[in-house]
Amino acid sequence: MRASRALHLALCAVLLATISTPSGAKVDSSRGHAFEFLRLSAEPVGRALAASHLASVDGPAALAWNPAGLAEGGASAVLLAHASWAAGTAWEWGALSLRRGSSGLGLACGVLRSGTLEGYDADGRSTGSFSPQQAYASIGYGRAIGPAVSAGLTLEGLLSGDGRDAPDRGWALGGGILVHLGRTDLALAALHWAPEFEQDGERYPLPGTLRAGASIALPGRTRLHAATDYLVGEGVSARLGGEWQATDGVAALAGARLGPAGEGVSVQPTAGFKIDHGRLCFAYGYQPAAGMEISHQLSLTCLLGPNR
Secondary structure, three states, X not given: OHHHHHHHHHHHXXXXXXXXXXXXXXXXXXXXXXXXXXXEOOOHHHHHOOOXXXXXXXXXXXXXXXXXXXXXXXXXXXXXXXXXXXXXXXXXXXEEEEEEOOEEEEEEXXXXXXXXXXXXXXXXOXXXXXXXXXXXXXXXXXXXXXXXXXXXXXXXXXXXXXXXXXXXXXXXXXXXXXXXXXXXXXXXXXXXXXXXXXXXXXXXXXXXXXXXXXXXXXXXXXXXXXEEEEEOOOEEEEEEEEEEEEEOOEEEEEEEEXXXXXXXXXXXXXXXXXXXXXXXXXXXXXXXXXXXXXXXXXEEEEEOOOOO
């Protein structure tokens, strides 16, 4: 059973190392990390902008990038996102943001589905099929602490298992700050930070991330984003993104990440679009993945109250 469990976790780590976005992280599969899915993009706008937009994100998506954004934007809203990859793997993520005055409360949850896999022991004998499931939940709070500054905190809970043994559990804290300077917004965010968790008698760190970014609104319905981040176990990456509002309610998105990949450096392009239609917003993002199917992600956001 322990060998089968180790194989299950290693399989999940290898798959997630290949499909992870937006960081493009490569994971040492021998560690069998249960919570590498924290590296995945939670929603398609962030994916399409290569995670460069943490200085402008607001509403439900702020839980994934910068909880200070819960105090930004207009109405309360709910966001539902779906991403599909190769081998029947899918990442479902949903979030709710509730606005009141100068503050906002957010709730989010996500599930990574890997389908049914076959388990084998160390001698290659079948131990039966299992269905890996990894789940995530978070609660966040953001508040404006001045006319140009907002700050926020988030608490995350994590589960990972194969349905046969008690699941691995973890928790993490995060926080962020936003500063508005005219047409320029600045941000600093830290997510997935926690003590090491124990798995099969060994201890491993969560993939904590520290990001800094800026967004600039330009004439002609254009906004540019730039960010840099440090990801535990990987190193420092640079990210660029841009939004161009082609017409009222329709925006084109594009981005790129420059960072470590294996023993070298890679450039990962991303693209997508979003369509605002009154109280509904549809978004799509994708990232080509070398040697794998292209990774697609969709989301639908619905406003729950008047947009101030």
